[in-house]
Amino acid sequence: MGKSLAKSPTRFVFDLFLDRKILPLYSPKLKNKISHKIILGENKPVKVSNTHPFTVKDIPDYLELSTQGNYPFKCKEIRQYEGFLVNLTKHNNINSYLTDNLNKRNRKNVFAKRNKLHERHNIKYVCYHKNIDRLEYDRLFKRFYTFLEKRFHEKRILNRYLDNWNTIHRDVYQKIIDGCASLYVIYDKKEPISITLNFHLGDIVFSHIHAYDILYSNYNLGDVNMLANIEWCLENKVSVFDLSMGKTYNKQKWCNHTYYFVYHIFYDRKSTRSKILSDIIILKLKFLQYLRNKNIVGKLFQYDRLLYWKKAKEI
Known part of the structure; x- marks a missing residue:
């Protein structure tokens, strides 16, 4: 990996659990903060871009991460939606x-x-x-x-x-x-x-x-x-049976631990353009989460329901 990051975001939780892959920005050694046990992933390659910020989506906050490598990037963190799990410890x-x-x-x-x-x-x-x-x-x-x-x-x-x-x-x-x-x-x-x-x-x-x-x-x-x-x-x-994101009655009934998914926005500290773009991304994420908290997105407006009707109409 060079001194730059990919433009397209990556979804940490699915990379980790489905493919056991972690971006080389992070150490492959993670800690489950609920059980205090170490989890090992594997660093994966990533395509790069010069000055555009890079978003790592959906990092469960019950996992402890540490960055690694000598990269010229700064990281901003923003909390998003809830996740649900069964803590069996x-x-x-x-x-x-x-x-x-x-x-x-x-x-x-x-x-x-x-x-x-x-x-x-x-x-x-x-x-x-x-x-x-x-x-x-x-x-x-x-x-x-x-x-x-x-x-x-x-x-x-x-x-x-x-x-x-x-x-x-x-x-x-x-x-x-x-x-x-x-x-x-x-x-x-x-x-x-x-x-x-x-x-x-x-x-x-x-x-x-x-x-x-x-x-x-x-x-x-x-x-x-x-x-x-x-x-x-x-x-x-x-120790942990993780039911991930998406608030449902069944998850709320069975789960005994609520956590949050956080986003990491990495940007080149030497690039003014990269910093400004990262601030714009943060503002968009804050606004989207505000709409979720007000039950506008996810309740009043459901994107997957809209896609269903769009696809049905096309068929």
């Missing part, structure tokens, strides 16, 4: 977690729905981590796509993963074999009814995509799936 079993974090009514409802599901169907739970049959993997990904497509069509919202599904399908298999990813599947007999794609790094499991068969909606599969994933994490000594 004080719990040894699922009952301990549920007692501390779900009220009596919620606990009763979760187990009532799960028991009803088990009574009426032949339910099996499988976590594919470090081992999966290729034919079953391909079958699961086809059903995964169908679940997402139907669910987001039902919600009238565009799911951006669907446009990139072939790449996800292609890349995840080897990551499962290598232990970097997993598919947590709930089956009814031999048919998958809920699928979660998780990524693993150190003592953190990053929950990336979840979808379920909407024919089973009456059983609150989101809760049943969350219960099963947390239980697996506890059994496998995971």
Whole structure:
């Protein structure tokens, strides 16, 4: 890397958890501030530009980073939207977690729905981590796509993963074999009814995509799936089950730790143009977050809903 930075922003959280890559601006040694354990990534190359600021988006603030290298850049940091995670460091079993974090009514409802599901169907739970049959993997990904497509069509919202599904399908298999990813599947007999794609790094499991068969909606599969994933994490000594960004009722109910995503804006300290541009970026980010805080962006105006209708009109 030269003495300059790329123009296009990079999303730190996805580079790290999906590909274990970190920009060479940062040390590949990170610290999980919740568990105080060290996490190791790998520095990745980056294309460069001369005087334009460079934005590193979506850095979870529960990770401790340190810069490295002799670069002529200064960094401005700005806090953005919330992230949600399950902190398991004080719990040894699922009952301990549920007692501390779900009220009596919620606990009763979760187990009532799960028991009803088990009574009426032949339910099996499988976590594919470090081992999966290729034919079953391909079958699961086809059903995964169908679940997402139907669910987001039902919600009238565009799911951006669907446009990139072939790449996800292609890349995840080897990551499962290598232990970097997993598919947590709930089956009814031999048919998958809920699928979660998780990524693993150190003592953190990053929950990336979840979808379920909407024919089973009456059983609150989101809760049943969350219960099963947390239980697996506890059994496998995971400290953090990270559900990432996007405030939903389900995340707020299950998570016991809220964090923030921060942006780093790097600029060339010797360039007046670079500094001015970085100030403009900061102002734009502050204004956008103000609109989020006022529920204008994300509630009153939903960009993915607009994209859904635009795409539907084109079709």
